Each structure stands twice: as C-alpha cells, then as structure tokens.
Amino acid sequence: MEKLRSQNWFGKTGKDGFIYRAWMKNQGIPDDMFDGRPVIGICNTWSELTPCNAHFRDLAESVKKGVYEAGGYPVEFPVMSLGETLIKPTAMLYRNLASMDVEESIRANPIDGVVLLCGCDKTTPSLIMGACSVDIPTLVISGGPMLKGHWRGKDIGTSDVWRFAEAFKLGEINEKQLVEAEGCMARTQGHCAVMGTASTMATMVEALGLSLPNNAAIPAADVRRKVISQLSGRRIVEMVKEDLTLSKILTREAFENAIMINAAIGGSTNFVIHLLAIAGRIGIELNIEDFDKFSHNIPLIANIQPSGVHFMEDLYYAGGLPAVIKELKSVLHNDALTVNGRSIGANSEDAEVFSRDIVGTMEEPFKENSGIAVVRGNLAPNGAVIKPSAATPALMIHRGKAVVFETIEDYHARIDDPNLEVDENSVLVLKNVGPKGYPGMAEVGNMGIPKKLLEKGVHDLVRISDGRMSGTGFGTVVLHVSPEAAAGGNLALVQNGDIISLNVPERTLHLEVSDEELAERRKNWQAIDLNISRGYVNLYINHVEQAHLGADMDFLKGKSGSVVTRDSH
Known part of the structure; x- marks a missing residue:
C-alpha cells in the first residue's frame, strides 16, 4: 500500500500536524485513529x-x-x-x-x-x-x-401516480380517495x-x-x-x-x-x-x-x-x-x-432464479423490444431517445400532425381545453424544456393526454420534447431531442399542423417541412429569454452541454486527480 493521502494531514509533525489532529480530537477521537x-x-x-x-x-x-x-x-x-x-x-x-x-x-x-x-x-x-x-x-x-404499497386490494407504486392522475381527471376517483392512496403508496x-x-x-x-x-x-x-x-x-x-x-x-x-x-x-x-x-x-x-x-x-x-x-x-x-x-x-x-x-x-455464477414470472431468460423474455432506441432525423440531428418496452407497439411507426406547446406553461394552460385541435393521431410537441430552456431539463416529456381524448378511451399519443421524463413513466415518448429548442434546434421551428413521422424500427424522426421553409422560419426565431443573469443557474445555462453529451458542464469533463491542497497554517 502506498502512502495514504490522509497522512499528508495527520502524519505531519510540528504545528501543522498539531492543528490537524487537535481539532479532530474534540470529537473524542483517540490518538491511534491517526496512526496511519x-x-x-x-x-x-x-x-x-x-x-x-x-x-x-x-x-x-x-x-x-x-x-x-x-x-x-x-x-x-x-x-x-x-x-x-x-x-x-x-x-x-x-x-x-x-x-x-x-x-x-x-x-x-x-x-x-x-x-x-x-x-x-x-x-x-x-x-x-x-x-x-x-x-x-x-x-x-x-x-x-x-x-410496494397496497390500496384497496391492489399493489401500487410510483408508476400508478400517472394512472391516478388520469383517473382523477376523468372523475373515476375523488380527492379523498387520492389522498388515501398517498398514504398507502409511500408506506x-x-x-x-x-x-x-x-x-x-x-x-x-x-x-x-x-x-x-x-x-x-x-x-x-x-x-x-x-x-x-x-x-x-x-x-x-x-x-x-x-x-x-x-x-x-x-x-x-x-x-x-x-x-x-x-x-x-x-x-x-x-x-x-x-x-x-x-x-x-x-x-x-x-x-x-x-x-x-x-x-x-x-x-x-x-x-x-x-x-x-x-x-x-x-x-x-x-x-x-x-x-x-x-x-x-x-x-x-x-x-x-x-x-x-x-x-x-x-x-x-452462483445466483439462482426463484420466480420465472419475474426473471425471464434470453430465450423466453417478457418482451422482445427493450433497451433504449436512438432516433435521428432533421428534428433531432444529434439524436433523441425512446424506451420501446414502455411504449405502445402500434405507435412505434406513426405519422401525424403536430400539436405544439411552446413552453410548459403553455402546455398546462391548453392541454385540457375542449377546443384544442387534437385527436388520437396527433403528435404532442413540447419545446423549451431542455438543459438550457427550462433550465435543467425537467421530467415533463411524458405529457398527460388531453381530457377529451381520455374520455374517448385514448391513453397514449406520440409525444416529443427536448426534456426528460420520470423513469416511473410510460408511453410512446420521444425525449432528449438534441439540439434543444432553446439552443436553436429545429424543434424550435415546429408549428401546429406540421407532419411528423416516427419510425422506431428504422430509428428515424422526421419533420416533413422543407429545408427552405425551415430556413425562412429561422429568420423569425428568437431564443427564449429566461432573464437569469447571476449565480449558479447563470453558470449552468452558459456551460451546460446538450443532452446527447450528458448535460454536464463543459469545464467539468475529465478527472483531475486527488491533488492535496497546500497547508494553510
């Protein structure tokens, strides 16, 4: 074993060693804790x-x-x-x-x-x-x-939050029952x-x-x-x-x-x-x-x-x-x-499976489609992700008209408006919820289904955003679109009624708008103004990388080692 890092503190003699050890000893630490x-x-x-x-x-x-x-x-x-x-x-x-x-x-x-x-x-x-x-x-x-929680004879967990939300929106459960479920889930x-x-x-x-x-x-x-x-x-x-x-x-x-x-x-x-x-x-x-x-x-x-x-x-x-x-x-x-x-x-090597209802095999799995699929196209030149195992198979190849929400506030204001032009073939598009645009890339990508569609029995739509979604969520949701809208990606240029085609087997996501039209739209595009000029959030906005790179800050890449700081005494 090489010399321990800690000995650069506790192994010192004279004044420096005295200071490092003495103040630790006020917690009742005996001498031999510092013996190497x-x-x-x-x-x-x-x-x-x-x-x-x-x-x-x-x-x-x-x-x-x-x-x-x-x-x-x-x-x-x-x-x-x-x-x-x-x-x-x-x-x-x-x-x-x-x-x-x-x-x-x-x-x-x-x-x-x-x-x-x-x-x-x-x-x-x-x-x-x-x-x-x-x-x-x-x-x-x-x-x-x-x-796992238990509510009215059923096992429940965090994924049920989304089901409870839909049921509450439809009036299938009331506020009292919702509060009751709260205490049963996180028990x-x-x-x-x-x-x-x-x-x-x-x-x-x-x-x-x-x-x-x-x-x-x-x-x-x-x-x-x-x-x-x-x-x-x-x-x-x-x-x-x-x-x-x-x-x-x-x-x-x-x-x-x-x-x-x-x-x-x-x-x-x-x-x-x-x-x-x-x-x-x-x-x-x-x-x-x-x-x-x-x-x-x-x-x-x-x-x-x-x-x-x-x-x-x-x-x-x-x-x-x-x-x-x-x-x-x-x-x-x-x-x-x-x-x-x-x-x-x-x-x-010595692991055993005690329930094949829970742990399957490569030959007999629970679903063939799993993992993360990365789709690309003019809507996501640097890629976007979708989770096939949590999506609706019938929507994995889909073409529909965009219903666009410019911000999360816009979404909340209009999603349940009876006059919203949306049907079961629509593609919900949410902009400005990426790393820079939110800022922080919130878990709002799994947008809730409009109430008027829920009432018709529609429980999934293709949804696209530059944000993330909770790991507890599910649905045919395309996330992490890169570049994001706030960085000037083509997602920022999508308009209501534009045709979007998704083909997960072929790994494509395409906005059916010509390059010339997109260039014209870009002339009138302006980045969202978050009005943040100070502190960590300002630092984040100016240095965060895009989703396809991990949304880390550019100056934090790479390890710098366990450098010991200079003595300050």
Whole structure:
C-alpha cells in the first residue's frame, strides 16, 4: 500500500500536524485513529427534504461499524442532497452542482477512500461524477426501494401516480380517495418501488461494478440493507490497501455491461444522460449511439414496472440483479472487475432464479423490444431517445400532425381545453424544456393526454420534447431531442399542423417541412429569454452541454486527480 493521502494531514509533525489532529480530537477521537490507518469518508446525502434518503443516518452507522472492524477510521460528511419530489424547478438543474460539491469535498479533505450513500434519482449520478473526477477508491451503497404499497386490494407504486392522475381527471376517483392512496403508496422508507430512475441508478451502480452484489434491489426496510452497508464498510478499507480506484473498475467494458443490463431490466431513459456524464468524468469514450448498439438485441428479462408488472422488492426475492446478470452471461463482458475484487461474472455464477414470472431468460423474455432506441432525423440531428418496452407497439411507426406547446406553461394552460385541435393521431410537441430552456431539463416529456381524448378511451399519443421524463413513466415518448429548442434546434421551428413521422424500427424522426421553409422560419426565431443573469443557474445555462453529451458542464469533463491542497497554517 502506498502512502495514504490522509497522512499528508495527520502524519505531519510540528504545528501543522498539531492543528490537524487537535481539532479532530474534540470529537473524542483517540490518538491511534491517526496512526496511519485508512481514513474512509462516508459521503452522505441524508436530508429530510430528500424523503428517499431520510434513512441514511442508520446506513452510515452500519458503514462505520464495518470500517472500524476492518481497521479503518470513518468520517461522515454531508454534501448537497437532491430531493426529486420537492426541488424546483428540477433536481436535474443541480446535479452538476452537487457533483462539484462531492469532488471538492473529497479532494480537499484527508480521505483515502470514500463510500457514497445515494438513493434518490440525481444523488447517485452526482456523487459518482464527483468521485470520478478525484479517482480514489470508491464504493457505492444505494438506499434501496420502498416496499410496494397496497390500496384497496391492489399493489401500487410510483408508476400508478400517472394512472391516478388520469383517473382523477376523468372523475373515476375523488380527492379523498387520492389522498388515501398517498398514504398507502409511500408506506416505508426508500426510493420508488418500481424500476424508476432511482432503481435504474442502483442497478447501474451494480452493473458498473461499483457496489457489492445485490445492492440494487434489497428493500430499504429490509435489515439486509444494513448488512450490506456494514460489509461495504469493511470492503472499502481493503480497497484502499489494494489501491483499487474508480478508473480501474470503470472501463469501457463496464459501461457496455451497464447498457446491456439496463436494457434487460427496462431501465429509465434518464440512464442515458447520467451514464454519458459519468463516462465524460472518468475519461471513457461513450456516445449516444452506444446505447442503441449495445441494447439492440437485449430483450426485457426483468418483469418490473413500468415496462413489466412487478416491483423491485419482488426482483430481490426472485434472485436480485445477480440472477438477471447470470441470464446475460452470453453477451456480457464477464471478466469486468468489481469493487469486491471479483469479476461481475464470478459474482453471479452462483445466483439462482426463484420466480420465472419475474426473471425471464434470453430465450423466453417478457418482451422482445427493450433497451433504449436512438432516433435521428432533421428534428433531432444529434439524436433523441425512446424506451420501446414502455411504449405502445402500434405507435412505434406513426405519422401525424403536430400539436405544439411552446413552453410548459403553455402546455398546462391548453392541454385540457375542449377546443384544442387534437385527436388520437396527433403528435404532442413540447419545446423549451431542455438543459438550457427550462433550465435543467425537467421530467415533463411524458405529457398527460388531453381530457377529451381520455374520455374517448385514448391513453397514449406520440409525444416529443427536448426534456426528460420520470423513469416511473410510460408511453410512446420521444425525449432528449438534441439540439434543444432553446439552443436553436429545429424543434424550435415546429408549428401546429406540421407532419411528423416516427419510425422506431428504422430509428428515424422526421419533420416533413422543407429545408427552405425551415430556413425562412429561422429568420423569425428568437431564443427564449429566461432573464437569469447571476449565480449558479447563470453558470449552468452558459456551460451546460446538450443532452446527447450528458448535460454536464463543459469545464467539468475529465478527472483531475486527488491533488492535496497546500497547508494553510
């Protein structure tokens, strides 16, 4: 083991060493904690404003036990916590800011290895992005999904929010019943119980090799979540001794594995934008086409909502992610290294499937169409994404007239107007909800269906935007259109009545308007004025990259290493 980073602080003699150690000792720390043992940072996104992560204090205590058992010294520290359900205008706006918080907190402090405690959607990519930029031994623990809810004899989860919304709009349930369902759905600690973005991120972590096996699916309320946290505390100390850094695990093969596993579990479209950002930080070449290429022949193996019917806890009881990974061994890079020092193939070789209703096979999957499809055309020259497993098969090839909403406010004002010119063949188009335009690229792409169509029994339309959608959502929704409208992409030029053709099998998205006409329209186009001239949001707008690049800030690409700052005493 090379000299520990922490010894540049605690190993010093004279005044500097005195100051570094003395102030730590006011917490009751004995001398031998500074004798050269690994210092393990526990990066905690606990917050009462982030309900998904509100149980992380307990998990941190379990990690500390493991660190002590392995001969390390644990130090817990907070970073910005992003609560998907509360933060306005969108948690995605602050993902890059949180990553900066993580990066600088690690680099500036006497930390030899770090455990990342993350759960809610953006906390996972932001913590990993920040840690990648420093590249020290790192292990991730997810908070775990909440147990599935029960309401009036039915199992429910976050995907039912969209169904409840439609039912309420149609008068099928009333306000009292809606409030009753609230208390029945989120009945335990943890993040969304379905394969939303939080569960997708937990799966991504395990697929990349950044967590111990089974991290992805253990429910938050299950005591085994504490057990894996304690075991992770033990393991991170050994990783420091082995100098097993992030860059040794996050190889090109690891990213390809993550894409294939994401396809097999029906993961969120948000996976694309976060994995691209992580790759950019660690220095791995990854592009949007890779998501189509490596998921193209992977069917849906995990029967989990919203692409399937079951919940994350069911996946755990059926064998967990290792069971899914074992089914994919014929296509995965099985030698890819993971944090426990073993390969991803070795970690799953003893996995068993306890329910074929939940974990299928490559030969007998639940759906043939899975993964992320990347469509291109004059409407999305740099690409857009769609999730076939959550879409309506009959709409995968579609041609219809555009119904255009210039902003999210415009959408809310008109979507249920009885006079809105829309029918079951229409294509809903929402502009100015991309990285710069919202700003932050909010989860509004899965626009609700107009009430007058719901009343006719229409529950899906082709919907197109430069924004994102919740991983819990579903429908024939084209997202992440790049370039976005606010950056002058052709999406900004679409008008009501324009014909748009979508052909997912051929991977095309085309606006049937001539180049000459688009050039004329562009003469009158003006970028949306957000009237933001200061602070982080201004920095974000001026430096955020487009969706097909991961929506990171241009100046944050690439790792800069764990530089030790100069002594300041």
